[in-house]
Amino acid sequence: MTTYLNFIDGEFVQGSGPTFANHYPVTGEVIGEVSSAGRAEVDAAVGAARAALNGPWGKMPVAERVALLRKLAAGINARFDEFLAAEIRDTGKPASLASHIDIPRGAANFNVFADQVLVTGTECFEMDTPDGRGAVNYSIRRPRGVIGVICPWNLPLLLMTWKVAPALACGNTVVVKPSEETPATATLLGEVMNAVGIPRGVYNVVHGHGPDAAGEFLTTHPGIDGITFTGETRTGEAIMRAAANGVRPVSLELGGKNAGLVFDDADLDAALEGIGRACFANSGQVCLGTERLYVQRGIYEQFCEALAEKAKGFAFGDPFAKTTTMGPVISAEHRDKVLSYYAKAKAAGAEILAGGGAPEVDGFNGGYFVQPTVWTGLSADAAVVTDEIFGPCTHITPFDSEEEGVAMANASPYGLATSVWTSNLGRAHRTAAQIEVGIAWVNSWFLRDLRTPFGGAKASGIGREGGIHSMEFYTELRNICIKL
Ligand SMILES: NC(=O)c1ccc[n+]([C@@H]2O[C@H](COP(=O)([O-])OP(=O)(O)OC[C@H]3O[C@@H](n4cnc5c(N)ncnc54)[C@H](O)[C@@H]3O)[C@@H](O)[C@H]2O)c1
């Protein structure tokens, strides 16, 4: 039984909030407990972060800070297997996935933003003045301060370091609230922080739930200077309300109901491979994933059949087994939510091409597994076509013209990402520009260059992170005007 403690001012401490069980999604067993932070610990964490900001971290030369960030990346890689095991304990995802994406990106985020901060400049404007002597304006960047980092459970280490790395690179200090479902890697990172010599108080972790618990205690704390959040749109609304008190800036990466568009001139094998990942990777629990597919009439039947075959080909089981290609979803509650949508699709008269329920997984009866599922035949207002399910499922609708396909893709309050498949160059540019999203992939999915702007349009978020855009959020620009 592992006990996850809060990490405050460089030390692991019990919280005064309730202790709750940590389940292994692969078996449903309780394998740990989480000591949640009460108001007192959140207060202590924010205080420690403030002291570090005003103390050693704030005074540290950039080169030294950058060297420490690189040590953090190396420190994660040096304990790669422990991070991998921790992420799998929390999420049950296959080791083949976590070892290629979650852990390497967790480390890479620190290197990427160590590089970025070194090449991030500011602005300078010369101006005329009536006396003819002129003035010069230049801006400087300063850390925003103490940043509250609220994280989801789907890619715990990757999404947390995606925020913590640029925040630290810019000289801020952080208080992280990991998802209550996934406390492990954020806690383990505390050990690495101490081991590489990050000053105490720079990185703090408070555990617990959201409403009326550690999450809310943190976002409403007056000592927080900015909040960065990844999670559901409704939670984003609550966080934005909390941030309004004191006029604190927010960066919100929220939910989606992403459309994939496959034209009949697409390379079908490539499209199937990419869309297969977009629908089913991480058991469909990727914010960028595709839950609405629109396929041009000429290849519709063929594509539906091939994607259904792909859906039927996944193997569940032990995440460490090489043969396992799909893990469980995060929790019993989330499994029930996904299955409730499977039931809604059936009741609405969907044609179920693959899946549609929960599989029997030999030896893992208590695991939170759901079948990869492909539906057709529902109208645009059916719940599984409009709502973010966050499961391994997708609904396919045929379309005829390019205009119709784009209009279908845009028929959603969300606008996070899209994946368009075509071999027509003009159509690729046109459709990618017309779909109202923050991130459009053409003939690919989840191909990430970390210098690019990342975030959502419409109800999928506010602000962009990545590259210079992270620098913009995690620093305050100050203009200095000098009369000559
Ligand atoms: N846009 C993106 O980049 C992106 C990336 C990953 C996940 N997501 C989204 O995240 C969701 C899945 O993650 P989730 O279920 O963990 O999201 P969630 O919104 O339920 O929880 C996210 C975090 O917010 C905390 N929280 C909840 N209520 C709070 C409150 N009132 N005040 C402060 N904190 C609160 C939770 O404890 C958790 O740490 C999906 O909607 C998915 O699309 C978006």
Ligand SMILES: O=C/C=C/C=C(\O)C(=O)O
């Ligand atoms: O589930 C959402 C995945 C988000 C991915 C990133 O934030 C990233 O690749 O930086």
